[in-house]
Amino acid sequence: AQSVAQPEDQVNVAEGNPLTVKCTYSVSGNPYLFWYVQYPNRGLQFLLKYITGDNLVKGSYGFEAEFNKSQTSFHLKKPSALVSDSALYFCAVRGLEYGNKLVFGAGTILRVKS
């Protein structure tokens, strides 16, 4: 079955430093991978996706993610963190053989301190 793991419950980073939020996945066949961000009492906002093509994908708010097929990973990155990036981040995977649903990880809290 398809699944997503976010190994870190929380990531702390200083403002201006690079950040990485980790995600690994398990799915048969080609994966379709997504990152979403959730602010308190809000719905999920789409950040970026990997479907095919370049392993480095760029998304909203300066975020990017690197797809690594051999390591089955899709880590979220940003070169310089902002305090306003503090939020809950979810990685999600969709495998075509499992229909159209997105399967989400448990989420990682990102705290950026000034």
Next chain:
Amino acid sequence: DTGVSQDPRHKITKRGQNVTFRCDPISEHNRLYWYRQTLGQGPEFLTYFQNEAQLEKSRLLSDRFSAERPKGSFSTLEIQRTEQGDSAMYLCASSLQTHYEAFFGQGTRLTVV
């Protein structure tokens, strides 16, 4: 606002009562999804529609839960005989058939007392 909208934003109900939530998707999107999210967890898939057809239901969706999408536009999610375990955030999302990302509404937070 052309995003996904959900109503109500908050609902407090007594155990045993029925509740109904509404979702209005982005107008050109023909796929609509319902998810449930509890504190500290990622969203869990409940069901999805393509136009008016309900194509998949999760095993999480007990007989007390029913969803409809008449005419392929807005959708409703009804929970009958609510239980305390139903307390959660209920999220609706929509997408274009030919695209892969889903866009989420702000959710309906249900508290069963």
